[in-house]
Structure formats: structure tokens, C-alpha cells
């Protein structure tokens with residue numbers, strides 16, 4: 001026989017003979033199979049639900065939310081209810097929702113004040129090392145999201161979207177778990193374009209995000225207690241791009257028999273419209289939201305859409321091809337967006353979003369985005385096409401690849417996370433591919449530059465993924481055995 005206990009969010013069963021508690025159902029996650037509650041998972045489950053854990057006795061491995069004392073023996077319990085630890089969400093380097101309006105959204109720019117902590121470290125050239133490490137998820141080619149997902153504590157997900165595998169980090173057990181698909185859950189694979197997900201503003205318990213999949217747009221839900229996920233269909237189509245949001249609208253490109261089309265809706269899912277694009281098929285970038293419009297780039301041109309208007313396809317000028325791997329759009333002082341490319345003779349910056357765009361010639365490759373821009377080892381601090389700022393001539397022999405810009409309003413002092421590829425004087429295009437670079441340093445650029453770590457033999461540097469979770473800045477590369485981490489001050 002079991003006694004039924006009801007808390008505001010859950011139903012628990014207490015076994016009358018053993019006195020042990022078992023979760024039976026909980027809000028948003030439905031019925032919970034007792035088998036699912038492996039003992040090793042209970043500390044994590046207790047933190048997620050705000051349940052209680054034994055401290056001194058062994059009467060039950062877990063107790064309902066709010067229990068302060070063991071009902072069997074009266075010993076005090078570790079009551080986790082109400083212990084909300086607010087930490088900033090992370091949805092990928094290009095998905096910061098708290099940037100000011102005048103900054104393009106969708107580029108790897110963060111509003112988190114990472115520099116406040118990182119710049120406390122010894123200045124370059126003092127060598128640095130990572131402070132902590134985390135195992136690489138079993139499917140290492142992945143994107144990360146750290147958020148509450150409607151729970152009182154933050155959790156970390158790693159989605160291997162090329163392989164349809166969702167992975168969950170159990171911080172108490174220090175283990176990655178592969179989440180199983182619940183019945184009728186759709187596949188999460190998406191390889192048609194650059195990946196990006198749209199988080200909800202006020203997630204319900206278990207709600208993750210609006211995610212692109214090969215079969216359409218889905219709302220993803222997780223159940224960390226049973227280690228499963230489910231999906232809800234939002235729009236069925238062969239998606240061609242990640243979704244973007246602008247002015248309370250969401251939009252996404254998809255392929256149809258009639259060519260590339262645009263699906264749009266209000267943020268609440270109402271007022272769906274399907275628009276023709278007259279755009280050729282191609283591998284689309286993540287959308288960039290700027291100046292009230294969404295912008296997708298691909299090797300043949302750009303698509304611009306403003307709510308209430310038709311979608312505009314703008315092909316690149318004849319002979320000019322963008323270097324999308326170099327980073328992304330960068331802003332000139334007057335606020336216009338530009339992208340680097342090559343016309344067969346030389347590199348140049350092309351104005352984005354307008355027909356008959358202006359071009360600005362430049363003498364060589366520049367890597368970066370959003371005013372975190374480098375010509376070889378030197379920062380470009382004024383207009384994107386102006387000469388680089390040479391502080392140290394020796395940096396001619398290195399190549400800096402920006403990974404994440406830290407937002408500040410001071411354009412003469414760009415700040416962010418970069419890789420410095422040492423003793424490399426070859427073409428930028430080759431450094432970004434399979435070529436193995438002997439020595440690379442991970443650096444923080446800011447009021448003072450700091451060497452965070454050194455990497456021996458790095459290939460495919462664009463696969464480096466930075467993320468912020470549990471008061472650490474982490475850097476992951478699918479080839480590494482461990483994710484490297486650097487501690488940050490509390491960032492609530």
C-alpha cells in the first residue's frame with residue numbers, strides 16, 4: 001500500500017512498509033514511471049523540482065517539495081524548494097536577446113560582461129590555462145543551450161542536430177545523458193542551413209525552444225526526470241533556414257515545389273502567411289535582425305524581409321562572392337551593415353540590404369563580425385575597410401579569428417574572445433579548413449589582453465563553440481577530449 005501526498009506541483013507516493021517516497025506525477029511533465037527514477041539521478045531531479053533530500057537518515061532517497069523533516073525519524077532534510085539560483089540564459093553565441101536595439105541581433109555578440117572577470121587575469125603574454133573541464137558530450141558536433149527551461153535551476157543541453165541526438169548534462173552526477181524520444185516525437189535533425197533556435201520569453205516547465213528540423217518547425221519540450229523529449233508541430237515543410245524573430249514576428253525559409261518561400265507568423269503563432277521569395281536554393285546563414293528587418297545570407301545573395309512587406313531577394317554583384325566563413329556582417333560608423341567578399345581580383349566590403357549597394361575595396365582578408373574585426377593579427381577599429389591598428393609589428397605573423405564579441409558601446413576598444421593562430425602567414429581561407437595549425441592561443445581581447453589557454457595542433461577552428469554556463473565561459477571543439485572552462489564572477 002502507498003500513501004498519496006500532493007504538493008502544489010506534484011503527486012508523490014509513500015510506500016507504507018518502507019517509508020520511501022516516489023514521484024508519481026508533476027506539473028508539465030505528466031505521469032512519471034517509477035522505474036525512471038534511477039537513484040543516481042535523484043539529486044538532479046530534486047534540484048529541478050525543488051524537492052528535499054536526506055541529510056542524516058536513509059529512510060527515503062528523496063522527499064516531496066517543501067519537506068523539512070523526515071516523517072519517519074524526524075531528522076532534518078536538505079530542503080531545495082525556493083532555492084532559485086538565477087543565471088543568465090545562453091542560446092548560442094548568436095542568440096543574445098538582451099542586446100540593445102541598435103545592435104544587429106543574430107551575430108556572435110553577447111551582452112554578458114565576461115570581460116569583468118577575464119580581464120582580472122594576468123595580461124598577455126603571460127601564459128594562461130583553463131580553470132575547469134567538462135567531458136565532451138557523446139555526440140560532439142553540437143550546439144549548446146543553458147537555461148531554466150521553466151525549472152528553478154539552470155540546466156545545459158547539447159543538441160547534435162546533424163545526428164538527431166539531444167544530450168542533457170546532469171551536474172550532480174557530472175554525466176551527459178542522451179535523451180530518448182517519447183512516442184510520436186519528431187526527429188530533431190537539421191542540416192539544410194546554419195543552426196539556430198528561438199527560445200520562449202516565459203517558458204513553461206520543460207519548454208525548450210522553437211527549433212528547425214528537416215520536417216518543419218517544432219516546439220521542443222524536455223522531461224529531465226524521465227530523460228525524454230517530445231515535439232509539437234508548428235509548421236510542416238522542408239525548412240531551408242533557421243527561424244528568426246523581429247518586431248513580434250517570427251519567420252523561416254522553406255523549400256517548396258514553387259521554390260524558396262518564407263513562412264511568417266506573429267510570435268504567438270497567429271496570422272500565418274506564406275510569401276514567395278524568388279530566391280535560388282542555397283545554404284542559408286542564421287537570420288540577422290537589424291533595423292526592423294530580417295536578413296538571411298547565402299552564397300548567391302541575400303534575402304531581406306520586413307514585417308508587412310514582400311520578401312526581397314538581392315543577388316550579389318556579378319563576379320563577387322561572399323566569404324561567409326570569415327565571420328559575418330560588420331557595421332560602419334553610420335550604422336550600415338557590410339559583408340566581406342572577393343571579386344576574383346581583390347577583397348572588398350559590400351553594403352547589405354540594398355539594391356545597387358556600395359562597395360569598399362580592401363587590400364586583404366579580414367576576419368570577424370560586428371566590429372570585432374581583424375586584419376591578420378591586428379584589430380581594425382574604425383570603419384571596416386580602414387587600415388588595421390598596428391600595436392605590435394610581430395603580430396603580422398599571426399592570424400586572429402574572432403569567436404565572440406562582448407558588447408560595449410566603445411567602438412575604438414573592441415572586446416571579445418578570439419583564437420590567435422601563431423606563425424601562420426598563408427591564406428585565411430586555408431587556415432579555416434582542414435589545415436592543422438601548430439600553435440593557437442585562446443585569448444580575451446579587451447581593456448587588457450589575456451591569454452586564456454594554448455591549443456596544440458588545431459584544425460577547423462570554426463568548429464570552436466563558446467558558451468556560458470554555471471558561471472564559466474566554456475570553449476568546445478569536437479576534436480578535444482574535454483571542454484575547457486574559465487571561471488567568471490557571479491553573473492545573476
Ligand SMILES: [Zn+2]
Nearest residue numbers: 057059070073
Ligand atoms: Zn528519516
